[in-house]
Amino acid sequence: xxxxxxxxxxxxxxxxxxxxxxxxxxxxxxxxxxxxxxxxxxxxxxxxxxxxxxxxxxxxxxxxxxxxxxxxxxxxxxxxxxxxxxxxxxxxxxxxxxxxxxxxxxxxxxxxxxxxxxxxxxxxxxxxxxxxxxxxxxxxxxxxxxxxxxxxxxxxxxxxxxxxxxxxxxxxxxxxxxxxxxxxxxxxxxxxxxxxxxxxxxxxxxxxxxxxxxxxxxxxxxxxxxxxxxxxxxxxxxxxxxxxxxxxxxxxx
Amino acid sequence: xxxxxxxxxxxxxxxxxxxxxxxxxxxxxxxxxxxxxxxxxxxxxxxxxxxxxxxxxxxxxxxxxxxxxxxxxxxxxxxxxxxxxxxxxxxxxxxxxxxxxxxxxxxxxxxxxxxxxxxxxxxxxxxxxxxxxxxxxxxxxxxxxxxxxxxxxxxxxxxxxxxxxxxxxxxxxxxxxxxxxxxxxxxxxxxxxxxxxxxxxxxxxxxxxxxxxxxxxxxxxxxxxxxxxxxxxxxxxxxxxxxxxxxxxxxxxxxxxxxxxxxxxxxxxxxxxxxxxxxxxxxxxxxxxxxxxxxxxxxxxxxxxxxxxxxxxxxxxxxxxxxxxxxxxxxxxxxxxxxxxxxxxxxxxxxxxxxxxxxxxxxxxxxxxxxxxxxxxxxxxxxxxxxxxxxxxxxxxxxxxxxxxxxxxxxxxxxxxxxxxxxxxxxxxxxxxxxxxxxxxxxxxxxxxxxxxxxxxxxxxxxxxxxxxxxxxxxxxxxxxxxxxxxxxxxxxxxxxxxxxxxxxxxxxxxxxxxxxxxxxxxxxxxxxxxxxxxxxxxxxxxxxxxxxxxxxxxxxxxxxxxxxxxxxxxxxxxxxxxxxxxxxxxxxxxxxxxxxxxxxxxxxxxxxxxxxxxxxxxxxxxxxxxxxxxxxxxxxxxxxxxxxxxxxxxxxxxxxxxxxxxxxxxxxxxxxxxxxxxxxxxxxxxxxxxxxxxxxxxxxxxxxx
Numbered sequence: 001x002x003x004x005x006x007x008x009x010x011x012x013x014x015x016x017x018x019x020x021x022x023x024x025x026x027x028x029x030x031x032x033x034x035x036x037x038x039x040x041x042x043x044x045x046x047x048x049x050x051x052x053x054x055x056x057x058x059x060x061x062x063x064x065x066x067x068x069x070x071x072x073x074x075x076x077x078x079x080x081x082x083x084x085x086x087x088x089x090x091x092x093x094x095x096x097x098x099x100x101x102x103x104x105x106x107x108x109x110x111x112x113x114x115x116x117x118x119x120x121x122x123x124x125x126x127x128x129x130x131x132x133x134x135x136x137x138x139x140x141x142x143x144x145x146x147x148x149x150x151x152x153x154x155x156x157x158x159x160x161x162x163x164x165x166x167x168x169x170x171x172x173x174x175x176x177x178x179x180x181x182x183x184x185x186x187x188x189x190x191x192x193x194x195x196x197x198x199x200x201x202x203x204x205x206x207x208x209x210x211x212x213x214x215x216x217x218x219x220x221x222x223x224x225x226x227x228x229x230x231x232x233x234x235x236x237x238x239x240x241x242x243x244x245x246x247x248x249x250x251x252x253x
Numbered sequence: 254x255x256x257x258x259x260x261x262x263x264x265x266x267x268x269x270x271x272x273x274x275x276x277x278x279x280x281x282x283x284x285x286x287x288x289x290x291x292x293x294x295x296x297x298x299x300x301x302x303x304x305x306x307x308x309x310x311x312x313x314x315x316x317x318x319x320x321x322x323x324x325x326x327x328x329x330x331x332x333x334x335x336x337x338x339x340x341x342x343x344x345x346x347x348x349x350x351x352x353x354x355x356x357x358x359x360x361x362x363x364x365x366x367x368x369x370x371x372x373x374x375x376x377x378x379x380x381x382x383x384x385x386x387x388x389x390x391x392x393x394x395x396x397x398x399x400x401x402x403x404x405x406x407x408x409x410x411x412x413x414x415x416x417x418x419x420x421x422x423x424x425x426x427x428x429x430x431x432x433x434x435x436x437x438x439x440x441x442x443x444x445x446x447x448x449x450x451x452x453x454x455x456x457x458x459x460x461x462x463x464x465x466x467x468x469x470x471x472x473x474x475x476x477x478x479x480x481x482x483x484x485x486x487x488x489x490x491x492x493x494x495x496x497x498x499x500x501x502x503x504x505x506x507x508x509x510x511x512x513x514x515x516x517x518x519x520x521x522x523x524x525x526x527x528x529x530x531x532x533x534x535x536x537x538x539x540x541x542x543x544x545x546x547x548x549x550x551x552x553x554x555x556x557x558x559x560x561x562x563x564x565x566x567x568x569x570x571x572x573x574x575x576x577x578x579x580x581x582x583x584x585x586x587x588x589x590x591x592x593x594x595x596x597x598x599x600x601x602x603x604x605x606x607x608x609x610x611x612x613x614x615x616x617x618x619x620x621x622x623x624x625x626x627x628x629x630x631x632x633x634x635x636x637x638x639x640x641x642x643x644x645x646x647x648x649x650x651x652x653x654x655x656x657x658x659x660x661x662x663x664x665x666x667x668x669x670x671x672x673x674x675x676x677x678x679x680x681x682x683x684x685x686x687x688x689x690x691x692x693x694x695x696x697x698x699x700x701x702x703x704x705x706x707x708x709x710x711x712x713x714x715x716x717x718x719x720x721x722x723x724x725x726x727x728x729x730x731x732x733x734x735x736x737x738x739x740x741x742x743x744x745x746x747x748x749x750x751x752x753x754x755x756x757x758x759x760x761x762x763x764x765x766x767x768x769x770x771x772x773x774x775x776x777x778x779x780x781x782x783x784x785x786x787x788x789x790x791x792x793x794x795x796x797x798x799x800x801x802x803x804x805x806x807x808x809x810x811x812x813x814x815x816x817x818x819x820x821x822x823x824x825x826x827x828x829x830x831x832x833x834x835x836x837x838x839x840x841x842x843x844x845x846x847x848x849x850x851x852x853x854x855x856x857x858x859x860x861x862x863x864x865x866x867x868x869x870x871x872x873x874x875x876x877x878x879x880x881x882x883x884x885x886x887x888x889x890x891x892x893x894x895x896x897x898x899x900x901x902x903x904x905x906x907x908x909x910x911x912x913x914x915x916x917x918x919x920x921x922x923x924x925x926x927x928x929x930x931x932x933x934x935x936x937x938x939x940x941x942x943x944x945x946x947x948x949x950x951x952x953x954x955x956x957x958x959x
Contacts, residue, residue, distance in 0.1 A: 015254065032711070188716040191646045191672055192730025 001056030003046040004112040005080065006103055006133065007039040009064055009071030010123040017222075024217045025093055035071040038118025040078070042179040044186040046116050047079045049150055057081045059110055063091055063102050069202055077189035077197035084203045090210060096124070097214035100132035102207040108137055114155075115176040119144050127178070134176035141176040142169060146183050254591035260557045262564055264589060266308075267571060269547055270472030270506030272353055272418045274308035274571065277564065278585040281509070281551050281573040282357035282421070282476070284313040285625060286608055286615035288327045291948040292339035294615070295329070296346045297628035302578050303350035305635075306585030309419060310347050311355035312340065314428075317408035318401075319370035321360040321429075325612035328359065331408045337415045344416030355419035355474065356412040358405060358463075360429040362438075363390040364515055375401055377432050377439040377446065377455075383516040384427070398445065401429070402459050409463045413470050419507070420471045422460050425478040427515040430456035434493055437486035437514075453497050457504075464504050475501065476509035479536040482520060490539055498544050509573065510537045510550045519825025522575070523553060525601025526692035527829045530554055531563065538568035549573045555580075555598040557588045579605050580620040583635055594705050597621055597634075600698045604921045607823035619699060619921040622658065622928035629945040632932060640666040641935040645906075647671045648731035650721055650887065653682020654920050655912025655927035656737030657703040662931030664710035671713040672731070676720035680704050682739045683913075684920065686772040690796040691803065699920060723890040727900060733907035734900070735930065736891070738884040740913035742767035748788040748879035750813040750846050750860070755786075757850035758877060764852060765875045768793050771800075780873020784809045784855050786847060787878045791820040794878040795830055801876075802837035809870055810834070811842040813860050842870070850875055881917035888914060909940055 011031035018027040035043075043060065050056045060080040062072050065087055072083045086102045094102070107115055115137070117130030127143070134141030146166065147158035150173070159167050160180055171177075189197070230246075232239045256264070264276045280302050287295035299310045315329040316322060330336050344354040362376040366388045375397050376390030393401065405422065412420045424431030432438035433455035439446050445454050456475075464473050479494040481487030488494060498508060512533050513520035523532050531552040541548045549571035554560050563569045577584055580599035587596050597620045605616045605624070618624035623632040640663070647668050649660045652675035660673040679685060681700040688697035707713050726734055744767055746755030760767045763779060770776040783806045787794025794810060795818045802808045810817055817834075821827040834841070847857040848867055855870045888910045891900065900908055911930050912923035933939050 185718075188714075188719060190729045191648060191670060192728060194670065195646075195730055 001050060001053040001114075002059065002110065002112045003049055003056065003114045003116060004059050004061055004107050004110050005039070005042050005046040005075065006107070006115070006117045006130070007043065007060050007062050007071055007075050008036045008118070008121045009033050009062065009068040010036040010121050012122070019220050023219045023221065025220065033067070033070060035074040036118055036121045036123075038120060038122070038179060038181055039071075039075070040186040041181050041183050042116040042118050043075045043078050043080060044184045045148060045179055046114075047187070048184060049114065049148070052150070056113075059084065059112070061086070061103060061106050063087065063094070063099050065092075072202055073194070073197045073200075074189065076200045076202075077194045078187055079193070082201050082203070084205060086205050086207050088206050091207065093217060094210075095213055095215040096126050096128035097132050098210050100129050100136055101210050103129070103133050104136035105208050106205060107133065113174055114150065115139065115174065117176065117178045119178045119180050130176055130178035137176065139174055139176050140171050141178070142171050143178045144180045145177045146180050148177065148183070256589050256591050257557075260561060260588055263557060263560055263572065263585075267547055269419070269474075270468070271470065272472045274353060275351060276306070276308045276585060277560075277571050278307045278309075279549050279571045279573045280307050280310040280578045281549075281575045282311040282313055282355070282423070283575040283579070284327065284609040284616065286327050286613065287625075288313070289315075289329045289331070289336045289339045292342050293946070293948055294625070294628045295340070296343040298625060299343050300346035300350060301582040301627050301634065303347045303352035305581075305583030306589055307352055307578065307582075308585075309353035309355055311357055311419070311421075312343070313357065314359035314423065315340075315356045315408075315412075316365075317358050317360055318404040320367065320372040320374050320401075320404070321362075321365045322367040322370035322372060323361060323365050324369040325366070326609055327613060329356075331356065331358070331411045331415070334411075337411050340417075341415040348416065353418040354416060355421065356415070356417040357421040357423045357476065358408050358412065359421075359423050360401060360404065362429045362432050363388050364427065376429070377441055380438065380440070383514070395443075398455060402455075402462050405459050406462050406466045409467045409471070413467045418471060419474050420463065420467060421474045421476055421509070422456065422463055423476045424456060425476045425509070425511050426513065426518055426521070427478070427481070430459060431478060431488060434497065435481065435486070435488045437481065437483050449493060449496055452493070453500055456497070457501055460501055460504050472506040473504065474507045474509055475505045476511070478512055478514065478521070479510055479540060480512045481514040482512070482517070483514065487514065490536060495539065495543050498540055502543075502545050505546055507546055507571070508540055508544050508548045510540045510548055512536050517825075517828050519603070519828060521551075522603060522606055522825055523601065524603050524824060524826045524829075525553070525695040526826055528601075530556065531559055534563060534566075534568045537563075538566065541567055541569065547571055551575050553577060553599055553601055555584070555596060557593065576601065576603075576605060579616065579618050579624050581634070582621075597702050598695075598698045600695045602696060602920075603824035603826065604919060606825055607820065610823040610825075617919075617921045617925070619919075619924060620702065622921075622925045626945075629947070630932075630943070637662065637665040637667075640668055642733075643667045643935075644669055645732040646730065647733040647735065647934075648726065648729050649673045649735045649737055650726060651675060651682065651737035651739055651912075651914065652677075652680040652715065652717075653737060653739045653912060653923070654684055654699055654703075655739075655914070655923040656682070656735070657700070657707065657927070658924045659735055659737065659911055659927030659931045660713050661703050661706050661710065662928055663934060664707065664713035666931060666934070668712060668934075671710075672716055672729070673707065673713060674716045674719050674721055674729075676718070678718050680707075680715060680717075683769070686769065689772060690792070691799045693792075693796065696920075699924070721887070723887060723895050726887070726891060727895055727903050727905070730904075732904055733934065734891075734905050734909070736888045736908075736910040736914055737912050737927065738887055738914045740881040740883050740917040742769060742793075743877065743880050743882050746786070746847075746850070746877055746879050747882070748813075748846075750788050755847050755850060755879070758875075758879075760877055764873060765850065765877060767877055768797060771797065771876065778806065778874045778876070782807045782809070782872050783874045783876060784811060784870055784872035785876040785878060786855075787812045787817060788814075788846070789878050789880060790814060790818060792818065792826070794818060795821070795834060797876055797878065798839050799830075799833055799837065802834070802839050807838070809840045809842060809872065811845050811847070811855075811857060811870070813844065813846040815843050817841055817843065881913065883914050883916060885910070885914055907934070907939060
């Protein structure tokens with residue numbers, strides 16, 4: 001049983017933020033870095049699949065520069081067996097499709113029985129990489145998975161829909177599943193596991209042809225302050241009535 | 254980070270007499286146990302606040318003459334030239350940080366027991382103190398009045414010589430000038446008693462004389478209580494205080510306004526149990542309404558928005574803080590730098606005050622383990638030396654106050670990795686449920702402050718919902734292990750009175766309960782009649798009595814002591830807590846200890862009854878607040894079963910325990926314990942505290958005749 005789990009090191013904003021000089025990204029000085037929350041659930045799920053199978057390997061894959069190895073080490077400390085980091089300078093600030101292309105090549109070469117990603121990353125919040133990866137690999141995919149029962153050659157999974165609905169689907173494996181938070185309780189790494197993870201192998205690979213970017217960031221900025229907001233008072237019915245009035249006024253305008 | 258412009262007004266300079274405060278932050282007079290006889294501790298303690306941005310910092314009450322000797326409590330003293338030298342150091346250190354130094358000149362009258370000086374205090378009338386036992390003053394005649402006014406003048410000159418910028422003629426808390434103003438103390442029929450003009454005469458004359466002596470060089474401050482809550486007999490705002498402000502405004506440079514007398518001065522130094530921040534603002538605003546001179550006052554202010562509101566609403570010109578400045582001497586600086594979530598907010602527990610009330614020991618603080626340790630241990634609340642063994646990983650087991658503090662300070666000292674592992678789902682230990690007791694909500698700040706700090710420290714990781722056993726600790730991979738597993742309330746009635754368990758006591762029975770069973774585990778208190786046995790003596794028994802009585806139970810509170818919760822006298826919580834329990838109909842049974850607990854009844858005897866008569870108390874439920882015991886199972890297993898050698902073999906070079914897990918104690922002392930270990934984690938023997946500097950006179954034997 002080989003499971004590939006795709007992980008990302010994400011930036012978290014503190015109280016203040018500045019942009020880089022070219023205004024195309026957040027100045028890294030204002031970011032704290034960590035393993036993406038969704039990916040820690042995906043990693044935990046991968047470890048549980050391996051443990052249930054009683055054998056196998058969990059391979060963590062990331063796209064990022066050397067600094068991104070911290071997040072990879074966290075997945076390794078949780079119990080992933082080895083890591084692969086894909087990087088070239090052209091991946092700096094890459095869009096999700098390009099990232100998926102970089103991942104697909106590596107994942108394909110591993111011939112995994114299952115591929116797990118987080119639903120989305122907490123910094124970019126596009127929820128696109130996992131789905132794009134499935135398309136590039138030609139594998140079936142299920143997004144926003146909240147429960148996984150792996151059988152032989154197929155899996156029964158629950159996926160979360162809007163409005164609290166749950167859809168139960170059968171999916172052939174190998175497949176790409178994007179994992180939702182709350183599916184499990186990610187384990188903490190002991191200090192010993194963290195130290196051992198420092199010794200684990202992280203293979204670094206160059207991506208092949210990444211193709212043309214699917215999207216690019218033109219400018220990041222703090223939106224200008226608009227007009228003062230109107231605070232609505234009263235009970236629910238009164239507030240709803242006032243909202244309807246406002247909407248009607250705007251529709252006319 | 255930068256200051257929020259909303260708080261700019263707090264940083265505007267203000268003129269008081271001949272002096273200028275650089276901002277609006279003022280440390281009100283408050284005791285610390287150092288006085289003028291531990292001058293190094295005194296100076297370093299006050300200077301920390303000046304370093305933290307306070308524009309002016311005051312002494313504690315500062316005695317002007319041996320007739321005003323508060324021993325057994327510790328005041329500062331300006332009796333002679335040596336006191337000038339000792340307090341002069343404080344002035345110099347404050348000035349180095351650009352702060353003004355203030356001296357609160359104090360004559361106590363009947364409240365000063367003169368246990369060291371053996372002098373006789375003087376007072377307007379010969380009535381013994383309502384605060385002290387057996388202290389009778391001499392009733393002052395006109396010569397006495399002139400003489401005592403001379404004491405003020407001479408002390409003010411000594412204050413000026415020491416370097417003080419502000420001198421007080423202090424009345425609040427029922428001291429001599431306010432005694433003259435107040436019928437409760439002043440029963441005179443001469444020109445110093447009776448009418449307002451007569452009652453105000455002593456204070457006004459004294460202010461005039463002090464001003465004539467030092468007013469060109471020093472600002473003259475007057476601290477006045479504007480309501481003693483004693484009805485007609487006490488000082489009254491409208492009748493006495495506002496006219497006094499109008500009478501003396503010309504000769505006073507700054508008014509320091511509070512409320513209360515001395516016997517219930519918790520109405521001024523308000524416990525958070527009963528009062529929120531800013532409780533005295535209505536009185537302060539009333540004075541501000543008639544005073545042309547700046548008004549300052551306390552209100553346990555920790556929130557800059559509340560401070561700004563106090564100024565903008567016309568209640569205060571200067572924000573005075575006492576307890577918040579102990580809890581965080583860098584309060585102004587943190588507001589100035591926009592670091593609001595770094596403020597260690599006072600929780601209003603008054604454990605600081607308890608040390609003054611006890612008489613002698615240095616103050617302590619639940620939130621700030623470094624309070625009082627600035628000189629004697631060299632601890633700075635905001636600065637931390639990188640640990641010499643910072644390349645070690647640390648496992649702290651248990652995230653109560655001691656464990657949180659230890660992990661936080663180890664993080665600030667730059668340890669490579671600190672893992673704070675907790676069996677429960679959140680940080681806090683006992684402090685997760687103690688703030689749910691009546692009135693104790695602000696105590697949760699102990700947890701919240703540390704939680705925020707730990708979250709900011711990249712090298713500290715909090716790991717909840719993980720109960721480690723000895724094997725788990727051994728194999729965790731840390732080089733340093735700190736056990737902080739706290740304590741629990743005894744389930745068998747073991748207590749410090751009989752030094753034995755109580756027959757029939759067993760909190761596994763449905764009708765017997767411990768505090769944490771009620772507050773944390775949700776165990777139901779059966780029936781209507783509850784007997785709480787309190788041999789602990791602090792807040793737990795009375796808090797549960799209040800809680801259960803409010804829930805409709807008929808509560809009996811039994812203690813072997815003569816008073817319930819005697820420690821709450823020291824924290825100034827006792828009077829109002831007694832009022833609440835009385836109002837709720839809680840039956841107090843002092844001097845009794847149960848001999849047997851049975852379903853439906855408790856048999857108890859008077860502790861001084863040699864014939865051991867037993868009385869029956871009906872009770873459907875019994876709450877055991879007898880004593881706490883350390884949760885030391887994990888520590889013992891690691892030390893005794895696994896063994897230190899086996900831990901060493903795993904690479905564990907340091908193995909310690911802190912806080913209640915070693916011995917149950919005050920939260921302030923549990924926090925101190927965690928802080929102390931973290932400060933000294935890189936000494937040769939971290940388990941043993943380094944000696945602290947003792948300020949004492951050491952004799953040269955050769956120079957002393959046999």
